[in-house]
Amino acid sequence: MSKIKFLVVDDATFIRDMLKKNLRDHFPGCEIIDANSAKKAQVLLKTNHVDIILCDWEMPEMTGEEFLRWIRSEEQYQAMPFIMVTSRGERDFIVKAAQAGVNDYIGKPFTPESLVKKVTKVLKSVGKEVNPRLPESAHGFGGASLDVLTGGNANTDKKKPEPVASNQNASLLTGAKPAANTSSSSAKKTATKAKGPARGQATLTFAGFNSQSVISSITLQLMNCAIKREQQLPSILETVVISIVQNDGEDVARLNGYVHSIQAAENRIDAGVLKLVIRFVDEDPEKLDHLSRYIAKF
Numbered sequence: 001m002s003k004i005k006f007l008v009v010d011d012a013t014f015i016r017d018m019l020k021k022n023l024r025d026h027f028p029g030c031e032i033i034d035a036n037s038a039k040k041a042q043v044l045l046k047t048n049h050v051d052i053i054l055c056d057w058e059m060p061e062m063t064g065e066e067f068l069r070w071i072r073s074e075e076q077y078q079a080m081p082f083i084m085v086t087s088r089g090e091r092d093f094i095v096k097a098a099q100a101g102v103n104d105y106i107g108k109p110f111t112p113e114s115l116v117k118k119v120t121k122v123l124k125s126v127g128k129e130v131n132p133r134l135p136e137s138a139h140g141f142g143g144a145s146l147d148v149l150t151g152g153n154a155n156t157d158k159k160k161p162e163p164v165a166s167n168q169n170a171s172l173l174t175g176a177k178p179a180a181n182t183s184s185s186s187a188k189k190t191a192t193k194a195k196g197p198a199r200g201q202a203t204l205t206f207a208g209f210n211s212q213s214v215i216s217s218i219t220l221q222l223m224n225c226a227i228k229r230e231q232q233l234p235s236i237l238e239t240v241v242i243s244i245v246q247n248d249g250e251d252v253a254r255l256n257g258y259v260h261s262i263q264a265a266e267n268r269i270d271a272g273v274l275k276l277v278i279r280f281v282d283e284d285p286e287k288l289d290h291l292s293r294y295i296a297k298f
Contacts, residue, residue, distance in 0.1 A: 008034040009041045010056040014281035038067035057086035072101040087241040109239035205241040253290040
């Protein structure tokens with residue numbers, strides 16, 4: 001098996017480090033170079049041969065789409081495998097990426113299983129022999145393929161993909177809004193008592209489930225919030241996509257982060273509400289500007 005060389009592009013250091021760790025863990029002997037911007041990636045490509053690119057889609061200065069269109073316009077890179085890594089899972093968004101020439105996509109947050117599957121699939125499609133070291137729990141790979149989302153399946157419009165526990169909720173992949181979790185009145189009262197009056201809400205998207213949260217405080221670095229305790233719970237250091245919504249229902253920003261701490265809202269083993277501290281990892285000035293405006297009105 002030939003040695004695979006990856007180029008990882010993301011403006012968030014945390015996301016780049018997580019991608020690199022997963023690639024090294026599951027593709028033994030691989031080489032990885034990384035860039036914090038598409039423009040830096042352009043420079044690296046001039047002096048490095050790579051086999052595949054994993055690139056964020058929303059970046060400052062040059063977006064992932066602009067970088068991909070540049071890749072496809074350059075003769076020596078036209079066949080370069082390119083996987084979009086994004087927190088945007090709406091159908092229209094993915095169709096646009098496919099039209100720009102993306103080979104496949106993986107949504108944030110992702111599981112090691114879904115990452116290994118997508119990378120292996122794309123590399124094999126261009127004739128690269130790969131034998132990844134699969135995680136022990138490698139089963140039920142989630143995530144719809146591009147052909148399903150972009151019309152390759154004739155029945156796509158009639159039947160949406162079913163939710164898959166090991167990856168993102170299918171509603172994110174098909175453009176439908178995730179269903180809000182219904183809470184009992186007692187749970188709502190507990191959350192309010194624990195964190196004070198609800199000033200904002202956010203949908204937390206983990207690798208296998210969504211959770212509705214009430215924001216108690218927020219800065220440019222972190223968010224304190226409360227969620228209802230359910231069957232699936234987040235874990236420390238688990239990655240999460242935070243979709244903040246204003247009181248009028250308008251989206252503020254979609255941010256990447258990780259769970260810094262979890263604490264029961266009550267001093268009891270069966271506490272129905274959990275308090276989370278989520279740290280943001282985005283370094284995109286535009287996202288931080290939107291967040292700053294939201295904080296100013298909070």
